[in-house]
Amino acid sequence: MKVTGWSQGLDVTADGEGVVSHAGLALLRRLADQSGLTGGLSEALASPRLLIHDRGRVVADLACAIADGSTAISDFRVLADQEELFGQVASVPTTWRTLSEVARGGSEALERISAAVAQARCRAWAAGTARHGALPGVRIAEKVLEGVTCIRLDATVTPAHSDKEWAEPNFKGFGHPPLLSYCDNTGEPLAGMMRRGGAGSNTVADHLTVLEEAIAALPPAYRRRLMVTCDGAGASHGLIARLDGLATRPGYQLTYSVGWDLGAREREAISRLPEDSWQVAIDHRGQVRQRRAKNACPELRCAHERCWIEQAHVTELTGLLREGPGGDQLTGWPASMRVFVRRERPHPGAQLTLFEAEDGWRYSLWVTNLPTSLRGWRANPAYIDAAHRVHARVEDGIRTGKDCGIGHFPSHDFGINSAWLATALIGATLLAWLRLTALDGELARAEPKTLRYKILHTAARLTHSGRRRHLKISRTWPWARAIATAWTRLNALPQAP
Template identity: 35%
Template sequence: MIWICEIKSMQENGTSEVKRTAPAGLRRKIKRVRAKRRRRKLDKRARQWAGALEMTGGGSGLIGAAGVPLLRLLAELSGLRGRLSGALARRDFAPGHDRGQVLIDVAVGLAMGVTSVAGAVREVAQAEPVTGAIAAPVTAWRALTELDAAALDKIASARAAHRRQIWDHLAKRPEGFPWVQVAGQIWQGWIVLDVDATLVECHSDKQGAAPTYKRHIFGLHPLWVRCANTGEHLAAELRRGNAGSNTVADHLTVLKAAIGQLPARYRRKVIFRVDGAGATKELLTWIKDEAAARGHDWRYVVGFAVTEPVRQAIVKVPAKAWTAALTPGDTIRAGARVTDITGLLTLAEDWPQGMRVLARTEPLHPRHHKNASDLEKRRGQRFCATATDLPGHHYPRLEVFARQHAVVEDGIKDAKNLGLRAFPFHAFAANQAWCLVVTLAADLLAWLRLLALDHHAQLRTATPATLRQRLLKVPARLVRRARKRLIRLPEDHPGAADLILAWSKIRTLATATSPP
């Protein structure tokens, strides 16, 4: 074997370095040997897990997901299960399984990621070593189909009474009640309700399914109300697929149901945020008239249609009247400007008194170019408008507060992740009950984040999918020791400590919550 040596002088320190190189053929051979050795190690590592591995029975006390008893405990100790059971109790009927518990079990199953009645029951049944006997899927199915309009009204009253207790707990936290904060401004004392509709694709044989305004979707068109302060889903109104986006009667129905869910002390100062579908004279007039009749201070923020008069008013605004728009994080939004154009518009008399119209211009994005007007294309800007009667004259903050209505889309996405993506029943009334169970699942996760996970910066704002992945899907085992039952979590799981702390916090609700 011949080696070639090259001597290179190191002038910096006066020393010399000997650089040894092998012939090209030898280097290729060494490279092949090393690659073959690495492949053998990888192959051994990939197959060694199956060596001396057998499967056998005899295991006991296994729990598929520790999140099931955790959410069940939250519903029990906070008093929700008891109130639902009282609302569904009937003198002439003695069920084998408590109807309130059946609803809670289905809601817990949806919170764990299942999207069907039978799947939800089977998910909860994996924790039977802890929970005891679980109702069969057919029982859960029957319990939901039995919920008529009268039963739903009783459940709504039970949820409202329970929410008073939950919000009392939230107000007693060290950080206090969760007020909405946008662009550095805390809306202290205000409850913010976001309203939006969504399309759910359904088969044509389901009652109420019809062609929607999107021609490629055939299904149902539920209307949703979410509380921006807590992330709770207060009300849901199931509608036919061809229901209009700006139908005033539907908005009034779902808003009245949502207001009924608010504790009395929190109904005094409410802000309603709706997209362009809520920019109807009848809805805004109802908000102001209802507030005046109750002696409350109710405000609104709705999207306003950009008509030709609005465009001409925007063009007339002098350059010095525009102000830089803000982001929700209180930073300047590049290229966007905001101003008040109320004085440049001639509004009809039947619009509520005190309504202002805010306008925003921003660079015209290519995806909006198709629907842009000729004026917007010439100026290279996109025009947007918002109608509001919010107090104050800091237009950038008022405008970004209106745009923050987009968080309701996250709430609807979470609802679809909790079972709203498909309706399991044929009957319209049963699918309305399914919407109720979805709201129960969303509320359980919201209370879990606010009351038991408030110590964790990420988990207290996590989506349902993230909560499952990092916390709720932890496997466990039930063991008995010293006359106690213990749920033993894997010691090396990263979410074990947070689960144990959340369990302890939920336990404290038992002493602070009065019986229903």
């Protein structure tokens, strides 16, 4: 059998009819309409001028195109080139003008867009909870924390490969450092701030702004029990004071977990810790974090104690810092704040401080306001540590977000790039809502690249019968049934007013 025989007898012509590509993109567009996102954006961007293309429709379509893989405004043609399926779509110049109008509207226009997305989120989450019974919980090791909405804050760097307004050198090169917030329950972005290239990683005002916007983006019912996490780069007096104030509101619960710096007072406290105060840390499966010893027996799954070395430990430092020989060294910080420390064996090539190099352990600290009266697994220091370490999941959101428009800003103009960032966040949000409301199994956990291949970029035949159109996906496509089922579920959603 010839390995090149697949092409024998194959002719390629350009005279086909009724065939559309990117047919799965209709799911995102339908979701935007059914959730009320398109209508909300139309109201938010209403213009007194008589326009051919509604600006809300343009932004919603651009968000769909970004979710589909567009990395430049010219890629918006992915919808216009499928006019038989999507109807008349705005041109690329009109899309540029729309983003320019949003840029001229400044923060007020962006706030109106955020409000429209928040209203649509209420409907999307209501549909998701009606389907699943509840919003997904927060995974902590092998446990699931139910009934809590988790917000994760983190900054990233979007490189600029040409001269762009307010792009500046940074520790990763040259570009802008947007600050983002994600909902850990659904994996969707809640808020984002486009910042000048020189913005610091621990700028208090920026973190407070994004935090407030993230909370406002949540449906009201999901603001009462919150968990907020942030790495050490964002830790500051102002942020923790604000979190403490939010936690003391009557009728609300808020717990935070924020990274903490390893300073002289912390090193002194660690040096006074008795060895038996350390508790073994756990991994993402709830099992002891350990590795095989060099002189371990050949049996890889043995239970010999000598064959395994504990990799990490955790303990609390609050008592030594509050009531140690030096007195209270946490004056000025909230009384409810507790300090924890984790030590772990450094990996080869790790950059250690002199203290860590001498001690042989690498230390990480964080603070939380979990009450000491708490009982159950959440009060266990190992799970308190695990709850902080899963903040790293925000990196997954940022990584996939960079695959949805955040990894490249298309314009020299800072305002247009801010509008693009807001639109890109909407695109990532639509993908999260699609997983929540219409997909099952592996597709409900799939990342953008997988969804594009299996769902969004699917080709189909568009036929007409009477006054109806029929989008027919090949029965041999492995995910044809999933696409058809998703369309049925989206059509069954309550129509937004």
